[in-house]
Amino acid sequence: FISDFGISDFEISCFEIVCEMDNLVQVHYIVVTTADAPENADLTGTFHVTSTWMKYENEWKLVFNMDSRILEEV
Secondary structure (H helix, E strand, C coil), rough: CHHHHHHHHHHHEEEEEEEECCCCCEEEEEEEEEEEHHHHHHHCCCEEEEEEEECCCCEEEEEEEEEEEEECCC
């Protein structure tokens, strides 16, 4: 999935799952990415990602995904 966006390297940390209900969870993590192609330079950086998953008909489905760039202090 990540290679579809031209990401050449990534590292995931601070992975956490919050169980809201039996059929609803939120997943949070930090991802540091590197994109080699100049046209994908905006994908290089550190991001906080949150996803909401719902179990529907015995399968987990992604219902919401959001990421936010974490700015480094200068």
